[in-house]
Amino acid sequence: MEHHTEHETKTPTTPAPALTNALTMPIAVVIAGVLIAGAVIYSGKTSSSNTAVAPQQPVAQQTGDLEQMKPISKDDHIRGNPDAPVKIVEYSDPECPFCKRFHDTMKQVMDEYGKTGKVAWVYRNFPLDQLHPKARNEATAIECAGDQGGNDKFFAYADRLYEVTPSNNGLDPAELPKIAQYVGLDVGKFNTCLTSGKFTKHIEEDVQNATATGGNGTPWSIVVAANGKKYPLSGAQPYASVKQLIDLALQGK
Amino acid sequence: MLFQALQKVFQKPTYAFLAFILSAMMFAFAAWLPNIRLIVSVVSSSDTSLSQKLGIPLSLLGSITTNFTSLSASYTIAIAVLFGVSVAMMVYFLRRKIYEVKQDGIATGFFGVASGVLGIGCAACGSLLLTNGLALIGASGVLAYLPLAGGEFGILGVILLSVSIYLTAKKIQNPAVCKI
Numbered sequence: 001m002e003h004h005t006e007h008e009t010k011t012p013t014t015p016a017p018a019l020t021n022a023l024t025m026p027i028a029v030v031i032a033g034v035l036i037a038g039a040v041i042y043s044g045k046t047s048s049s050n051t052a053v054a055p056q057q058p059v060a061q062q063t064g065d066l067e068q069m070k071p072i073s074k075d076d077h078i079r080g081n082p083d084a085p086v087k088i089v090e091y092s093d094p095e096c097p098f099c100k101r102f103h104d105t106m107k108q109v110m111d112e113y114g115k116t117g118k119v120a121w122v123y124r125n126f127p128l129d130q131l132h133p134k135a136r137n138e139a140t141a142i143e144c145a146g147d148q149g150g151n152d153k154f155f156a157y158a159d160r161l162y163e164v165t166p167s168n169n170g171l172d173p174a175e176l177p178k179i180a181q182y183v184g185l186d187v188g189k190f191n192t193c194l195t196s197g198k199f200t201k202h203i204e205e206d207v208q209n210a211t212a213t214g215g216n217g218t219p220w221s222i223v224v225a226a227n228g229k230k231y232p233l234s235g236a237q238p239y240a241s242v243k244q245l246i247d248l249a250l251q252g253k
Numbered sequence: 254m255l256f257q258a259l260q261k262v263f264q265k266p267t268y269a270f271l272a273f274i275l276s277a278m279m280f281a282f283a284a285w286l287p288n289i290r291l292i293v294s295v296v297s298s299s300d301t302s303l304s305q306k307l308g309i310p311l312s313l314l315g316s317i318t319t320n321f322t323s324l325s326a327s328y329t330i331a332i333a334v335l336f337g338v339s340v341a342m343m344v345y346f347l348r349r350k351i352y353e354v355k356q357d358g359i360a361t362g363f364f365g366v367a368s369g370v371l372g373i374g375c376a377a378c379g380s381l382l383l384t385n386g387l388a389l390i391g392a393s394g395v396l397a398y399l400p401l402a403g404g405e406f407g408i409l410g411v412i413l414l415s416v417s418i419y420l421t422a423k424k425i426q427n428p429a430v431c432k433i
Contacts, residue, residue: 235320
């Protein structure tokens with residue numbers, strides 16, 4: 001009798017909801033599976049036209065090794081004091097909306113720490129071709145600006161590009177010579193440089209170095225402390241976080 | 254029915270507190286995930302002061318406004334809240350020692366969290382978990398072809414967690430009486 005009562009209390013009230021419950025999860029999982037499968041098939045059809053991020057990110061590199069960061073040299077584009085005790089190496093994609101946001105954060109950093117020579121900003125290229133096919137050409141444009149006018153024009157061009165681009169592959173390529181003109185470059189020489197392929201290897205080396213150090217998205221930054229210690233910083237983090245990290249890096253002896 | 258179940262569970266401060274703590278943990282996990290290496294480095298370093306060990310992770314929580322789109326910030330917060338509510342309701346239910354918790358409810362909640370976590374980082378340019386996972390099968394380009402670039406997984410997470418809460422609420426509201 002007692003056993004009977006226990007059994008009765010465990011009995012579901014109606015069979016219909018049980019059927020619905022039983023179907024909910026499999027349906028949701030199937031929908032997710034179809035979404036993924038469809039996207040995989042579609043990307044497979046068009047992959048030849050893009051440089052995939054995936055092949056550049058073998059499994060071993062996903063955790064990355066900050067010590068693989070290419071040493072900062074005179075070939076780098078540096079804003080601020082090249083001998084600053086703290087250097088922030090940023091790997092950036094001109095069409096990434098978060099890089100656009102972080103570009104402003106870095107300008108704020110330079111306003112506070114750059115003038116006193118405490119922090120230097122090293123800009124490197126990390127165009128994510130699969131997400132933003134226009135980004136590599138824009139990275140080339142920034143390099144061409146630097147080629148023609150040194151670091152000042154490099155950063156002037158970058159500042160203007162990040163300012164005008166709506167991000168997410170939204171910048172009209174016709175804007176690139178206009179930006180060149182805006183920052184005072186010789187547009188003819190700029191256009192020649194843009195199509196010359198002069199910086200193809202350099203940009204690809206930056207991309208490879210970014211992934212080797214653990215970058216799997218942009219912006220990807222490495223804060224190099226006064227004592228050489230490296231701190232990874234992923235994404236467009238708030239100024240308060242960057243500031244605290246800089247202060248920590250500055251105290252390293 | 255759902256409202257009554259929520260009222261029944263969360264009028265007890267213990268469960269409201271549990272939901273709050275779990276939601277906060279889930280939110281912190283989402284915000285910190287891209288910078289786990291940095292946090293470990295700072296927290297484990299003997300060179301950093303206590304204020305730095307606390308200050309840097311706390312300031313990184315602000316990334317919800319800088320490193321997320323409006324959509325991804327919305328579903329990240331929604332997933333955190335729904336996760337806390339869902340688990341607290343399940344605990345309430347289990348503590349009443351009603352052993353007819355359908356695996357559907359728990360499993361749906363699990364898939365909700367898993368799917369939501371997949372969506373984390375998709376907001377940034379280059380998803381964290383999703384890109385790395387898909388890179389293993391050479392398919393990280395998938396994200397470029399999803400209309401919301403991976404945000405679909407976050408939305409799916411919100412839906413599954415909502416379903417989980419609904420199923421649990423239904424179980425809580427089911428009176429444990431003898432069926433005629």
